[in-house]
Each structure stands twice: as structure tokens, then as C-alpha cells.
Amino acid sequence: MSETNQIDINSLHHTVLREIENDSLLEIDPNFYRDLADFIGNLRKQEFDGVESKIKDTMIEMASELSSLLINLRLNKILNSSEIEIGFLLDEEKFILDSKEEEKERIEMIISATIHGKSKFLESLAQNHKTKKIVIRFLNEVDEIVGADLEKYGPFKPEDIATIPYENAQALISKNIATKVRWED
Template sequence: MSESNEIDINSLHHIVLRETESDSILEIDPNFYRNLSDFIGNLRKQEFDGVENKIKDTMIEMAIELTSLLIRIRLEKISKSSDLEISHLLDEEKFIFDSQEDEKERIEMIISAIINGKSKFLESLAQNHKTKKVVIRFLNEVDEIVGADLEKYGPFKTEDIATIPYENAQALIAKNIATKVHWED
């Protein structure tokens, strides 16, 4: 690993360029994304006036674009690779890759159920998905609702947080009445 732990816009550009020029996933510092996050976070915290502030904003924009490009390039290599070098994946990429594997398994499970006549299984799967609980934050007041699980929820005030069935949450989110809550450690 030739990258140092210190990230700046030049080192980020260099890493993206190297990754673009290679057919395989390159080995980079295991803390790369965390260091990159620190770099961008520190840039955002800096306060400047005038031209210096525009330069800072441009650097942040460049870092964001390069980060997005790097992740997309590496994930594309992962999806196309038949002999994936798992040790070169960073933990954050493994997290994304795991969700893609789950997606593939779900697709196969649905196809198998359909072609093997397991309609009861599909019905059960659909019902479980509709009623799985989702945490949302209300953006507007909402009267009591009956959930997809036939339980009563609410009433809710603006900024209330509640756990309700997925189907109901999606309907409220689509109407901009609520937003999904993403838990962060």
C-alpha cells in the first residue's frame, strides 16, 4: 500500500486515476474512506470569506465527485469480477457488496417460489414485507391511522417519531408527510 494515511485532493485524484487505469481492484489503505471522510469534514468546518470560500467549496465538490467516481468504479469491478480479491475490498465496500448478495438471493427466492408454485410462500412474504416496521419522523400532524397490520397508530404531531408498518410508512413518505429515520451510531 503506497498511500499514506493523510488524504488531500491530490492524493484522492491519484488514487481514482490509478483505480481507473487498472482492471483489478487495487489495494488501498483499509481506513481510506474514514480518512477521506475526515478530510471532507475538516474542509467543511473551515470558514473563509470571498474567493477562499469559493475555492474551499470547489475542493469539497471535487472531493465528492472523485469519491463517488471511485466507489462506482470499484463496485463495478466487484460486480464484473469472477475471481474477486476480497482482501482488497474495504469494509465499506463489503457492506455494499453484502447487500447486493442479499438482493441476488431474494431474486432467486422469488423466482424459485414462482416457478415451483409456492403461492402461499409469496403471499406470506408480501404480507411480512408490508407489515415490517419502519421508523419515521412526521413532518406534519396526522390523525390516527390503521396500519397494514390492522393495528391503530397515532395520532401524531409534527416531529413525532414512530415505528409503523412499511406500507403505511411508504405512503406517508411519498406524500411528504413523513421521512424515514436512518439510525447512525
């Protein structure tokens, strides 16, 4: 491996520059994103006053921007190349690509059902999607609601967590009444 496990702002900058300067996907340490997350997380935990605090905040912002640039750069290379060295993909990149593959499969499923006249299948798919449950956290008080599955939910207070049908959750999220709970929350 050409990268070390210890990440600092200089090594991150160097890695991003190397990736920008090369047309092909570079081999980097398999734990790179985790090590990078540790580096940024440790920076965030440090407490400073005055100028040192501003320097720390600037370093966090710089590391965050470089991280985003690197991830987007590598994903663009992966998605736009026909000859990617699969061994150079990091696990986190494979996770992202897996969702792209799932998206392609769903598109093909809808196209196939549509052109083969399978309206009942499409109706079932739509209903299942509307009523699939997701976890949300309430930001405001909400009275009892009737879900897309015709079940009753609530009432809810701010900070309550609930599992409700997707369609109802999306309506609440779009009105900033609730937020989707993600793994890292």
C-alpha cells in the same frame, strides 16, 4: 500499502486516477473511506469568509465528486470481474456487496416458491413485508392512521419519530409527508 493515511484533495485525485488507469481493482488503505470522510467532514467544519469560503465549497464539491466516482468505479470493477482479489475489498465495499447477495437470495426464494406452487409462502412473505416496521420522521402533521397491521398510529406532528408498518411508511414517504430515518440521520 501504496496509499498514506493522510488524505487531501491531491491524494484523492491521484487514487481516483490510478483506479481509472488500471483494469484490476487496486489495493488501497483499509481505512480509506473513513479517512476520506474525516477529510471532507473537517473541510465542512471550517469557517471562512469571501473567496476562501468559495474555495472551501469548491474543494468539498470536488472531493465529493471524486469520492462518488471512486466508489462507483471500484464497485463496477468488483461486480463485472470474475477474478477479484478479495483482500483488496474495503469493508464498506463488502457491506454494499452483502446487500447484492441478499438481493440474489430473495430473487431465488421468490422464483423457487413460485415455480413450486408455494402460494401460501408467497402470501406470508408479502404480508410480513407490508407489516415490517421501519422508523420515519414526520415532515407534516398527520392525523391518526390505521396501519397495514390494523394497529392505530398517531396523530403526529412535524419532527415526530415513529415506527410504523413499511407499507404505510412508503405511502407517507412517497407523498413527502415523512422521511425514512437512516443510521446517519
